[in-house]
Each structure stands twice: as structure tokens, then as C-alpha cells.
Amino acid sequence: MKFAYRFSNLLGAVYRQGNLNFSKDGNAVISPVGNRVSVFDLKNNTSETLPISTTKNITCVGLSPDGHLAIVVDEDGAALLVSLITRAVLHHFHFHKPVSSIRFSPDGRKFVVTKENVALMYHAPGKQREFNAFVLDKSYYGPYDETTCIDWTDDSKCFVVGSKDMSTWVFGAERWANLIYYSLGGHKDVIVGCFFEKDSLDLYTVSQDGTLCVWESDTELDGLVLKKSRDKPKPPMQGDEEEEGEEDRVEGEEGEVIRGKVEAPKEKKTKNVRYKQRSKHFFNKEGDFNNLTTAAYHKPTHILVTGFASGIFHLHELPEFNLIHSLSISDQRITSVAINSSGDWIGFGCSGMGQLLVWEWQSESYVFKQQGHFNNMASLAYSPDGQYIATGGDDGKVKVWNTNSGLCFVTFTEHTSSVTNVTFTSSGFVIVSASLDGTVRAFDLHRYRNFRTFTSPRPAQFSSLAVDVSGELVSAGAQDSFEIFLWSMQTGRLLEVLGGHEGPVSCLCFSPVQSILASASWDRTIRLWDMLDSWQVKETLALNSDGLSVTYRPDGQELAVATLNGEISFWNPHTATQTGSVAGRHDLEMGRKETDKITAKQSAKGKSFTSLCYSADGESILAGGQSKFVCIYNVKEQMLMKKFEISCNLSFDAMEEFLDRRKMTEFGSLALVDEGAGDGDSVNISLPGVRRGDMSSRHFKPEIRVSSLRFSPTGRSWSATTTEGLLVYSLDGSLVFDPYDLDLDVTPASIRKQLRLQEWASAIVLAFRLNEKALKQEVLETVPHEQIPVVCGSLPDIYVEKLLSFVAASLEKSGHLQFYMTWAKSLLMLHGQKLKNRSGAILPTLQALQKSIQRHFDNLSKLCDFNMFNIRYAVALSKQRGLKRAAEEDEEEEEEEEEDDELSEEMSYLRRKRRSEKQNEGK
Incomplete structure (x- = not known):
């Protein structure tokens, strides 16, 4: 349970090679990354790397129309059928040759694979269990060179294949009487893309020289006529039979073979499909x-x-x-x-x-x-709450990744050379990085800017870095002048230059509880510098080999040192005595490079651990180095607890212990023989017409290694920067049954009985003894919120930590924020002193709780700000409308008053007129 870490995600590499695919709903991008596949959800802004891997780098991915299945093919032609719903491998298959493209038909019943100059059509895997998921239906021969691209018609009746021989071939998926195959020319370079028009046989072809040809067909899709069963194709020639048998032997399956001849097929009754070039564009x-x-x-x-x-x-x-x-x-x-x-x-x-x-x-x-480090990653650091990871690479960039979404949200490019080390300050809002360009820079995560640059009086290449607990002292070790430089974070001034080491300073580490700096050097010493006493050397620990890495235990009471002879030694920093050691050279299991002239067993004698990290509780230590393995050792027992193989990608060098005997000749390994001048990839001068032999291309295989390791402050995961990228391994606790103090009376029925009797504390204790996640959640969410403080007060001490850990894990995903926050508050308020006494053991749980609260705070604050702005906008809009309505009402009143004035004037005029008329009559 404790070391059941599983591969969780791959960060720092978003695309290497191969084709991209969108999901069926269009909200996710499926991208091959090395020998793995990553899914980037654009709607929720998250990334996930599937827990599947091929033996070499992936070259093409085919996605089924319903988005449930994917066929993943690597450089050698080894294929995996993957379910995108369960994230599981359903079937293994081998095409024996490199595959250039793969495409499902729109109805999802078939798929076409192109390899070399052949197009192979297979029946798509069905929903029932099958002995062989890939059944070959037909083999299509036509092009004379490698095929490059495929496209299907909308009704899945025909497909088109482009080739490097500048031709495009249209094939019928069924035995059509008027279309078996059709070849199109018109291009002067490799065909890059060929596409059918919607609900039509009309075609577009695009070539590498930037030419687009528009082809018009004289037949509609409905005009395709099925060939009658009695019209059988002519028997093939003797040579054809041999080739056909050879192809069948390669595939190991049966399938109909359709060969494109030079002459077009002749049909008497039905009119053959014809194409004509409608236009050509450049x-x-x-x-x-x-x-x-x-x-x-x-x-x-x-x-x-x-x-x-x-x-x-x-x-x-x-x-x-x-x-x-x-x-x-x-x-x-x-x-x-x-x-x-x-x-x-x-x-x-x-x-x-x-x-x-x-x-x-x-x-x-x-x-x-998104963009990864396009050179190797050199180091990583977790933020104090475990929410962010900062990485530094040989490309001179510092990137910050969100562990929840798996995406990079800021990149700092101020360094002009390789970044050798990165670290967070204790506040979590400042990243400090050291580089070979002679600077140490501090970056602000509030404003995303480089606000401090620390330099030395003489140019120096900084290879190590450490920041003290207060965040005030920044130290960096130089690999050329053997000195350690100390700066003030507040002022940016150089405080002191610590001399004394007689070799390059390989690693620095501040004590978590005291102001003491530990420095490891190639001069076979560890020096402890007292920052409060005039920066003097407090102790010097003599090693029996060069020191490569040093780290403090989280409580500051122990020091672990990795040395060049492959050992990890443990020291008491107060008494300067060694308390134990682990011989880890045999656990590294170094692979043999292709160009090595000695065996892997011999080369492993010169390998060692280069990175160390204590777990959050300090009971175990994580070690990695020039190998594909990461080891977890128990510090107290000084024994290996678990080994993780971080990669099985044979596209990297030093992966296998023994070299392939097929590559061994009487002159030695082919990799060594090919290094001399000759033909093939090692041509010094690119001759006319020779495509291979570009001296600027990358001929060597990168070697697999682990450059840096860190445990998450929450203890639930650990990360490693490797040649492959930033790998994250985390605990999958929901699948592991780990009961505590169990007896026959502890059953789900008895727990629910206690709930009915409203014995809340007893039900919680029984649920935690059975330790089933769903049952614990049911019990906890049944407790009335007003009873939470009472229940927390009556819990035994041993269950307080367990309950707090469960609340921290539930708070991260649950929607009942106030409910779980009330639990956390009551537990911390009522049992704060007891928890403080066991601060070392409870620290990962508290950091997990802080991480969950911080994430909800960030999400809710954004939502509240958005709602507040919306409300302000609505209020302003309503005010505007109210003013407008008031103005309209005023205008109406004025108009009515004017009308009343006009009426009164008319009435008075009529009265005067009548009065004058009466006076005239009287006269």
C-alpha cells in the first residue's frame, strides 16, 4: 500500500512525432509522445497520458469513428489496440514493417494500413471477444514506392492511397464491377495528402512541391455496381503466386490480393469510373x-x-x-x-x-x-503545497506545471544557457534557478517576472543551488572555481563567498530546521556551514568517494549522501557520525549501449546515484541516476523496498542488458562498424539524388537516465526528470484493500446498524477499521453537520489522523465543500495539540489538506470574481435602462402637457368666439 505508486502522467513533452487526432466531439487532442499517448482535454484544460507504452517511439495513431478505440503503431510496426474508455490494451499485433499511415472507414467496420508499397485492409475489431482482433480482408498492390497517406469516401465504399512515386491510387473496398483500381498522376513530387470530396468520388491531391490537383469523377457513389460472384478474377501468373504466398507468409493471415496492372480493367456491360483533371493550383x-x-x-x-x-x-x-x-x-x-x-x-x-x-x-x-523542453530536463522542484512543479532544462528555460491539469502555465526564458537547478522558496510564490550562464535568477509567480538576478564577481558556472527556510539566503555552488556564493534575497547583494572545497561543488542543501548549509563536493567531503556564526565550517564529513548529492531528512535530524562508488551513506549532522549505508550499485542495473565494447555488468561498476530525495515522512529515500531504474530504500532497515522501471522505450540507448546478436558481426557490433566512412547514414557528403546522409541530422540515440527526483510534499506522489520527460507516479489508494485492527464483527451490516442507531463515532471507527473508501464516505456524509464537533471530540486519537487524511483526500474531489471543511476545522481545533506533537508524521496530510483548500479557493475566487463582474454589468445595464425609461417617461409627460396646453388654448379661443357671437346677436 505504502509504495503502490503507479504511473500517473507525463509532463514536459507534448509532441515528438506522428499524426495528431481530434476526439469525436472535437474537444480533445490525442497526441503521440515518445512511446506513449497523451490526451489533451481542451474543454477542461487538462492533460492525461495513457498508462500504455510501446517498445519504440510511436509513428502513427488511428482513431475509430466512435472515438472508443485507437490503434497505435511504433517505428518497427508493432501495434496496440487500445480502449480509450478503459485506458487498457485490448490486443497486440505486429505488421513486421514500418507503417506510414492508418485510417478507419467512416462506418467503423474496416481500416486500412499502408506499409512499404502495399495497402492492407483489415476487418475492424468487433464488440465481441475474438481470438484475433485484426483479420486481413484484402491486400492492394499498385504504387511502386512507399505509400504515404489514406482517405475514405463518406460511405466507406472506396479509399485512396498516395505514394512517394508521385502517383495516387483509388481502390474499391468491395468488388465493384466498374472500379477495382484507378491510378492518377499529374504530380512531380511525393504525395503528401489525398482527400475525397464530401459524398463524392471527386478527389484533391497535394504534393510536397506545393501543387494541388483537383480531380473530377464521371460517376457518383451510387453508380458503383457490385461485381457478380460468378465473375471471378483471372488466375494470377506463376510469379504472382510466389509473391502472393510470400506476402501471406509475412502477414501470417489469409486475404484476397488485388494488384494494379498497367492496363485498365475491361468491363462489357458497366461503364468504368473515369477521372479527369479539372484544375491545378500552386x-x-x-x-x-x-x-x-x-x-x-x-x-x-x-x-x-x-x-x-x-x-x-x-x-x-x-x-x-x-x-x-x-x-x-x-x-x-x-x-x-x-x-x-x-x-x-x-x-x-x-x-x-x-x-x-x-x-x-x-x-x-x-x-x-504547449511546448516542452526540447533538450533534456535537468532538475525539478515541488511547490510547498504540492500544487506546482518547476522544471529547468538544457534549453535555458524554466517552466512551471500545474500538477492537477498537467499543463505548463508559464515559461521563463531569461537564462542564456542550461538551467542546472531550480527550487521554490518556503512561501511558494518565488522560484529560484541556477544556470551555466553565470547567473542565479529569482522569478515571481504573482507577476510572472524575473525580479532578482544574482551574479558573482568573477564569471562562474553554477551547478548547484539551495534556498534557506526563511527564503532570505540564496546559495549557489560553482563547478569551475570550487566556491559557494551567498546572496540576500531582499537586497540582491552578494553576502559572502565560501571557499574551502578542493573540487567542484556538486550539491547544496539547507537544513529544514536550522540555518546550516550542507555542501557536497568532488573532493570527497561534506561540509556543514553555520550561517549564524560568520559562515564558518561547523563540521567536515569525510567520504570514501566523490560526493554527488546530499539531502536533509524533513525533520533535519539526518543527512543522506550519494557518492561516486554507488553507495548512499546516512549521517547524523549533530555528531558528525555515519549511521548507516546502502550499497546501491547492483540495484542500478545499467543497460549496455550499442557502441559499448564492454558488457553492461562491467559498465555498471562505474555508475552511481546522482539524485536523492527523502519521502514526506522521512522513513524512506528515493534514489535515481544513470539508469532506467528508480529505487526506494527503507532508511532504518537499509534495504531496497521497491524498484520502478521508468521506461521500456527501445528508441533510447542503454535500455537492454544484452545486445541483439543479429547486429553482431565478425568485426563487432554493427553500430561500431557503421561509424566509419561508407554508405548509408554515415555518408560525409550528400551526393546528388541521395536522400540519406544528412550530417546535421541526429544519428545517435539519447541515453536513458534520471537527472532529478522529488517527493511531493503531500506524500501521495513523486516525480522524476528523465530523458523521456517529467514522469509523475502517484498512489492509487482506491483499489487497495488495507484494513486496520479488523475482526469478525466489523462488517458493512454492523456499520449501517450503528448509523441507524445514530451512534456516529462508533460507526466512523468501524468504517475506518474496515477501510473501504465508499463505506467511509457513506458514514461520514450521513453524520448531521451540527453533530460534527461532538463526534470529533469523542474520537480516539489513533483515528483522528486517519479521518483527517480521508477528509483531505475527499475535499479534493467532493462538491460538499462546507461539510468537509467543517470536519477539517473541528479535527484541527479539538486535536491541534496532539497533532502538533506528531508534526513530522502528520505533515504530508496537512499539506494535502492545504493543497485541496488552495485549489478550491482558486477556482471559487475566479468564479466569484466572474459573477461579481456579471452582477455589476447587470446592475449598470439596469440603471442605464432605468434612466432611459425615465427619460422616455419625461418625454411622454412633456408631450401630454403640450397637448393639454394646445387643447386649453383651443377651448379658450372657442369660448371667446361664442361670447363675441352672442354679443353680436344681442346688438
Whole structure:
């Protein structure tokens, strides 16, 4: 239970290679990341990496029309059928060759896979259990070079395949009498995209040189006629039989083979489908480097999106080829483009920068913009409440990630060289980073700015960093001058330069309870510097090898040191005595590189742990280094508790203990032989017509290693920066049954009986002894809110911590905020002194509680601000309308008064007239 950590998420890498997909509702982007798949929810602004992995990097992902299934294929052609609902692998399959693209039919009954120059159509996996989920239906031969792209008609009757031989082939998914295959030319470069028009056989083809061809068919989809069963195809030639048998042997399945001949098929009764080129268009080119690299077409809105090698993308309306929009994302090549179902959002992937963008083209704004470290990550740090993770990379950037959403929300780019270390101050609102550019910078998370820059009198490359508990002292160790520099956070002034080490300072760590700085160095010593006593050396601990990493236990009573000989030693900092050691060299299990001339067992003797971190309770220690394994040791017993294999991706080097014998020759490993001058990837000068051999491309495999490790302050998770990215492992407590003090009387029935009798405290104790999450929640939420203080006061001490831990976990996801906050307040107020005495053990629970409260506070404060502004707007609007109505009423009254005045004038005029008439009559 305690070490049941499972892979939770992968941060710091959002896109590497392969094709992007939108979910069925268009609110999520599915992106391959190395040998894993990440789902970015654009509506809720969260990211999730599926707990599945392939043996090598993923090259293409096919999504079923209902969005429930995905087929994931890696570089070698190994495929996984994945359920996107249960996040589980349903089936394994191997295509034996690299696959360029994969596409489901719109009705979801079939899917087409292109590999080499063949298109293979399979029956899509059904809803019932099957021995083989992938059943080959037909093999389609036509192109002479590798196939590149696929598209289906809306009724799933035909599909089109583009190829590197500049041809496009239309195939019938069924045995149509008037369309078996049709080949289209017209291009002078590789076909990048081919798309059917909506409910039609009309085609658009796009090539790499920026040419668009519009093809018009003389037949509607309803005009396709099924071939009668008696019209069997001619028996193949002898050579064809051999090739066909060979193909069947490769696939290990049976399927009908359809070969595109040079001559078109002749049918007597039905008229064959014919195509003619309606028009040809050219994209604006800015030189030969600006190749068209990717394209996507949205059929309902007739919008074509094209991406170029220069980072520019165009939106055109077809078939008129009207330019709607043109924009440059960056100066890097756009690798993949996808459009969501409504046609509003466009997803872009740039593998060169590790960038994933979602662009809303109508409002011309970013919906989503994420970019990972495009070089290795060097270090990470958790914020004090565990809500944020800061990472520093070799690209000179400092990124801050939200652990709940898994997304980066701010990037600092002030450093001009590799960032070697990052840390948070105790307040949680300041990040401090050290870099090889000779500066230490402090960043403010309120205003997102670099408000302090610390420098040394002489230029120095800072390789280590530490900030004391108060956040006032900042220290950094130099790897070239062997000195430690101390600055004041308030003033930014250099306070002291600590000399004494005779080798590079590899690690610094402040004591959590005292103002003492521990420094590890390659001179085989650990020095403890007293910050209150003139920055003098308090103790010097002699090591038997170079010191690589040092860390304090959370209570400050113990020191752990990792050394170059692969050992972890434990010291008492008060008495300067060693209390124990762990020999961890054999636990690293280093793999063998392709170019290594010695075995993995021999090379492991020179490896060691480079990063250490205590758990939140201080009982265990996490260690990682130049290996794919992360080890958890029990400090008291000094034994290995658990090992985590952080990656199984064979695209990295040093993954396997033994090299593949198929790559071993009489001259040694092929990886070593190929290093010399010769043909293939190692051509020094790129000859005309030779595509391979670009000396600027990345020929080596990155080596798998762990550069930094940290436990979350809540104790529920830990993170590691690796070659793969930022991996997060967390506890999945809901699936683990861990009863406490259980006997036969503790049953769900007896617990519910206590609830009916309104014995609340007794019911809570029984529920925690059985330790079932659903039952604990039921009992807790049945207690009337006015009884909470009484129940909390009558609980035994041992159950207070358990209840507080459960309240902290429930508060994070529950909607009953006030109810659970009342529980937390009552427990802390009534048992505060007892909890204070066990502060070390209870600290992770309190930090988890603080993290939950802080998250709800942030969400509610935003909602309240939004509602407040809405109310102000409504009040202002109502006032405006009231003033307008009052003005209208005043106008009406004035008009009525004017009318009354006119009437009175008329009446008086008539009276005067009648009076004068009477006077005249009298006369």
C-alpha cells in the first residue's frame, strides 16, 4: 500500500512525432509522445497520458469513428489496440514493417494500413471477444514506392492511397464491377495528402512541391455496381503466386490480393469510373526549403489546411482555391495537422520544438499552446503545497506545471544557457534557478517576472543551488572555481563567498530546521556551514568517494549522501557520525549501449546515484541516476523496498542488458562498424539524388537516465526528470484493500446498524477499521453537520489522523465543500495539540489538506470574481435602462402637457368666439 505508486502522467513533452487526432466531439487532442499517448482535454484544460507504452517511439495513431478505440503503431510496426474508455490494451499485433499511415472507414467496420508499397485492409475489431482482433480482408498492390497517406469516401465504399512515386491510387473496398483500381498522376513530387470530396468520388491531391490537383469523377457513389460472384478474377501468373504466398507468409493471415496492372480493367456491360483533371493550383513558394510537409481537409466546410517546412500554414477554400488565412507559427517544420469535427479548431504539431498548438482560425486566436523542453530536463522542484512543479532544462528555460491539469502555465526564458537547478522558496510564490550562464535568477509567480538576478564577481558556472527556510539566503555552488556564493534575497547583494572545497561543488542543501548549509563536493567531503556564526565550517564529513548529492531528512535530524562508488551513506549532522549505508550499485542495473565494447555488468561498476530525495515522512529515500531504474530504500532497515522501471522505450540507448546478436558481426557490433566512412547514414557528403546522409541530422540515440527526483510534499506522489520527460507516479489508494485492527464483527451490516442507531463515532471507527473508501464516505456524509464537533471530540486519537487524511483526500474531489471543511476545522481545533506533537508524521496530510483548500479557493475566487463582474454589468445595464425609461417617461409627460396646453388654448379661443357671437346677436 505504502509504495503502490503507479504511473500517473507525463509532463514536459507534448509532441515528438506522428499524426495528431481530434476526439469525436472535437474537444480533445490525442497526441503521440515518445512511446506513449497523451490526451489533451481542451474543454477542461487538462492533460492525461495513457498508462500504455510501446517498445519504440510511436509513428502513427488511428482513431475509430466512435472515438472508443485507437490503434497505435511504433517505428518497427508493432501495434496496440487500445480502449480509450478503459485506458487498457485490448490486443497486440505486429505488421513486421514500418507503417506510414492508418485510417478507419467512416462506418467503423474496416481500416486500412499502408506499409512499404502495399495497402492492407483489415476487418475492424468487433464488440465481441475474438481470438484475433485484426483479420486481413484484402491486400492492394499498385504504387511502386512507399505509400504515404489514406482517405475514405463518406460511405466507406472506396479509399485512396498516395505514394512517394508521385502517383495516387483509388481502390474499391468491395468488388465493384466498374472500379477495382484507378491510378492518377499529374504530380512531380511525393504525395503528401489525398482527400475525397464530401459524398463524392471527386478527389484533391497535394504534393510536397506545393501543387494541388483537383480531380473530377464521371460517376457518383451510387453508380458503383457490385461485381457478380460468378465473375471471378483471372488466375494470377506463376510469379504472382510466389509473391502472393510470400506476402501471406509475412502477414501470417489469409486475404484476397488485388494488384494494379498497367492496363485498365475491361468491363462489357458497366461503364468504368473515369477521372479527369479539372484544375491545378500552386501554393506560394519561398525557395526550395519551403516544402509542403503536411495537409488536412475538412469535408463539410471544404477547407484545406497545409503546413510547410518554414513553419507557415495556409487555409484555402476548395475547389475555388481561395486563400482564407495564412500565418507563421514558428521557424520550425510543421510535422502534423488535424482539424476537429466542427472545423473550428486546427491542431498543429512541430516535432523540432516539441510544440503542440490548437488554433481557432475564425477568431484568429490560440485555444491551446504547449511546448516542452526540447533538450533534456535537468532538475525539478515541488511547490510547498504540492500544487506546482518547476522544471529547468538544457534549453535555458524554466517552466512551471500545474500538477492537477498537467499543463505548463508559464515559461521563463531569461537564462542564456542550461538551467542546472531550480527550487521554490518556503512561501511558494518565488522560484529560484541556477544556470551555466553565470547567473542565479529569482522569478515571481504573482507577476510572472524575473525580479532578482544574482551574479558573482568573477564569471562562474553554477551547478548547484539551495534556498534557506526563511527564503532570505540564496546559495549557489560553482563547478569551475570550487566556491559557494551567498546572496540576500531582499537586497540582491552578494553576502559572502565560501571557499574551502578542493573540487567542484556538486550539491547544496539547507537544513529544514536550522540555518546550516550542507555542501557536497568532488573532493570527497561534506561540509556543514553555520550561517549564524560568520559562515564558518561547523563540521567536515569525510567520504570514501566523490560526493554527488546530499539531502536533509524533513525533520533535519539526518543527512543522506550519494557518492561516486554507488553507495548512499546516512549521517547524523549533530555528531558528525555515519549511521548507516546502502550499497546501491547492483540495484542500478545499467543497460549496455550499442557502441559499448564492454558488457553492461562491467559498465555498471562505474555508475552511481546522482539524485536523492527523502519521502514526506522521512522513513524512506528515493534514489535515481544513470539508469532506467528508480529505487526506494527503507532508511532504518537499509534495504531496497521497491524498484520502478521508468521506461521500456527501445528508441533510447542503454535500455537492454544484452545486445541483439543479429547486429553482431565478425568485426563487432554493427553500430561500431557503421561509424566509419561508407554508405548509408554515415555518408560525409550528400551526393546528388541521395536522400540519406544528412550530417546535421541526429544519428545517435539519447541515453536513458534520471537527472532529478522529488517527493511531493503531500506524500501521495513523486516525480522524476528523465530523458523521456517529467514522469509523475502517484498512489492509487482506491483499489487497495488495507484494513486496520479488523475482526469478525466489523462488517458493512454492523456499520449501517450503528448509523441507524445514530451512534456516529462508533460507526466512523468501524468504517475506518474496515477501510473501504465508499463505506467511509457513506458514514461520514450521513453524520448531521451540527453533530460534527461532538463526534470529533469523542474520537480516539489513533483515528483522528486517519479521518483527517480521508477528509483531505475527499475535499479534493467532493462538491460538499462546507461539510468537509467543517470536519477539517473541528479535527484541527479539538486535536491541534496532539497533532502538533506528531508534526513530522502528520505533515504530508496537512499539506494535502492545504493543497485541496488552495485549489478550491482558486477556482471559487475566479468564479466569484466572474459573477461579481456579471452582477455589476447587470446592475449598470439596469440603471442605464432605468434612466432611459425615465427619460422616455419625461418625454411622454412633456408631450401630454403640450397637448393639454394646445387643447386649453383651443377651448379658450372657442369660448371667446361664442361670447363675441352672442354679443353680436344681442346688438
